[in-house]
Amino acid sequence: MLASFEKPTNSDAPLQLLLFVDKRPNSRHHIRQIRHYLQEVKTDYPFELQIVDVGEHPYLAEHFKLIATPALIKIHPEPRQILAGSNLVGQLENCWSRWQRCVADYMVHLKSKAESVESVTSETCISSVTYSAEMMRLSDEIFCLKQEKEELLDQLQFKDRLIAMLAHDLRNPLTAASIALETLETNYAPQNGRNFSLTPALTAQLIKHARTQTRFINRMITELLQAANGSNAQLRIHPKPLNLVNLCEDAIEQFQDRLSQKSQVLKTDIPSDLPNVYADQERVRQVIVNLLDNAIKYTLEGGIIQVSVLHRTTQKVQVSICDNGLGIPKENQQHIFEDHFRLKRDETQDGYGIGLSLCQRIIRAHHGQIWVDSVPDQGSCFHFTLPVYRK
Numbered sequence: 001m002l003a004s005f006e007k008p009t010n011s012d013a014p015l016q017l018l019l020f021v022d023k024r025p026n027s028r029h030h031i032r033q034i035r036h037y038l039q040e041v042k043t044d045y046p047f048e049l050q051i052v053d054v055g056e057h058p059y060l061a062e063h064f065k066l067i068a069t070p071a072l073i074k075i076h077p078e079p080r081q082i083l084a085g086s087n088l089v090g091q092l093e094n095c096w097s098r099w100q101r102c103v104a105d106y107m108v109h110l111k112s113k114a115e116s117v118e119s120v121t122s123e124t125c126i127s128s129v130t131y132s133a134e135m136m137r138l139s140d141e142i143f144c145l146k147q148e149k150e151e152l153l154d155q156l157q158f159k160d161r162l163i164a165m166l167a168h169d170l171r172n173p174l175t176a177a178s179i180a181l182e183t184l185e186t187n188y189a190p191q192n193g194r195n196f197s198l199t200p201a202l203t204a205q206l207i208k209h210a211r212t213q214t215r216f217i218n219r220m221i222t223e224l225l226q227a228a229n230g231s232n233a234q235l236r237i238h239p240k241p242l243n244l245v246n247l248c249e250d251a252i253e254q255f256q257d258r259l260s261q262k263s264q265v266l267k268t269d270i271p272s273d274l275p276n277v278y279a280d281q282e283r284v285r286q287v288i289v290n291l292l293d294n295a296i297k298y299t300l301e302g303g304i305i306q307v308s309v310l311h312r313t314t315q316k317v318q319v320s321i322c323d324n325g326l327g328i329p330k331e332n333q334q335h336i337f338e339d340h341f342r343l344k345r346d347e348t349q350d351g352y353g354i355g356l357s358l359c360q361r362i363i364r365a366h367h368g369q370i371w372v373d374s375v376p377d378q379g380s381c382f383h384f385t386l387p388v389y390r391k
Contacts, residue, residue: 014110015047015103016076020054020061022069030070033089041096045103074099077106170217177213180206212254237280237365241389244277244284244309244317245270251288252307255296262301269308277317278389283362287370290355291321291382298380299325316368316385324379333372359384 019034021027031051038049054061054069064073064082071084072092081099083091184206187198198206248270259266277284295305305323312318328336337360363370363384374380 013046013048014077014106015045015074015099017047017049018052018060018064018073018075019049020052020064020066020069020071020073022054027070030086030088034072034092037089037092045100045107074102077102173213173216177210177217180210180213184210209257212257215254237283237362239278239280239366241276242279242281242284244274244319244386245272247281247285248288248307248309248319251285251292254289255292258296259305262296262299262303264296264299264302265304267304267306269306271309271311274309274311274317276389277386279366279386280362283365284386287359287362287384288319288321290359294355294382295321295323295325295380299323311388312385315388317388318383318385320381320383322379322381327376327378327380328372328374329376330374333374336372337370 019031021030035049038047052060054066061069064071066082066084068084070086070088071082072088073083074081074095081095083095085091184198184203248268252266252268255266292305292307299305303324305321308320308322310318310320337356360370363386366386368385368387370382370384372380372382
């Protein structure tokens with residue numbers, strides 16, 4: 001085994017060398033060559049050679065700014081010199097006479113200033129280098145720990161906000177669903193010889209309203225769980241042949257009441273002969289519902305929303321959800337799919353800043369793409385692709 005950092009054998013040697021190697025098989029050969037040359041060469045002054053394994057001491061390599069191994073460094077006396085490459089012995093032969101002259105000059109200078117600071121340099125040079133490298137390593141670790149601490153604090157604060165928003169946002173759909181169910185229960189009167197005192201149309205509307213609110217609650221909880229898992233958590237999908245026509249129509253149906261409340265018009269361009277896609281139905285529903293929800297939210301009363309599906313290639317189907325609403329500032333368009341990102345205009349509104357991020361993760365899990373085309377004050381078009389099902 002290569003020594004990771006061999007201990008000095010002559011700590012007061014005026015000439016001190018470091019040989020950096022890695023764990024490749026030919027590293028032993030380089031060590032033997034250098035040692036053999038140094039043993040054979042005639043020298044008037046003692047020298048010291050230490051072997052450093054860069055894999056175990058990366059900070060020493062960083063300290064000397066090495067870009068390749070093997071490398072031989074004269075660290076004392078100054079000036080420092082680095083030799084690198086496979087032909088180290090040939091380079092050392094060319095430098096050796098200069099290094100000896102450098103040592104001779106140093107010894108003359110040392111004798112003239114026996115009590116100077118430099119008189120102890122040769123004894124402490126390598127140890128000070130090791131100390132500096134260790135300080136670099138510890139500083140880097142401290143920096144990484146501080147970053148991890150900040151990330152953990154951000155996650156804790158984000159989850160605290162999620163809990164607060166969850167308590168607030170769940171109240172409205174829960175109340176609406178409860179009212180609808182209580183109304184149905186109150187008007188169930190079998191003792192009068194009839195099951196319901198409500199009209200069939202109103203009964204159907206109440207059931208539909210309760211179902212819509214429970215779906216909204218389920219989607220909210222799902223998004224929160226995805227956010228709590230973090231952006232790097234594995235997103236599991238269960239793809240099957242999926243009819244996009246039926247899925248789009250079902251998703252659109254959920255928003256009819258909201259569209260009516262804002263007097264918005266929803267247009268569709270969904271060919272009936274679309275091929276099935278290979279996708280997870282509930283995950284794709286999440287994407288469509290989220291994009292529709294945003295389109296309605298950011299489109300003014302009387303605005304227009306359009307859902308279109310295009311069989312773009314033999315392998316991909318593209319879904320587009322467009323509106324003529326507020327649009328997205330150009331400088332923010334590349335950030336809107338990031339975790340927890342929210343536009344400044346939305347900071348006072350309810351929301352988590354996780355919807356589009358989750359959409360992106362879902363589409364990427366299907367090996368598709370999602371992007372946006374938007375012009376401020378003119379509207380936005382969100383597009384995503386899904387793979388065509390192949391039998």
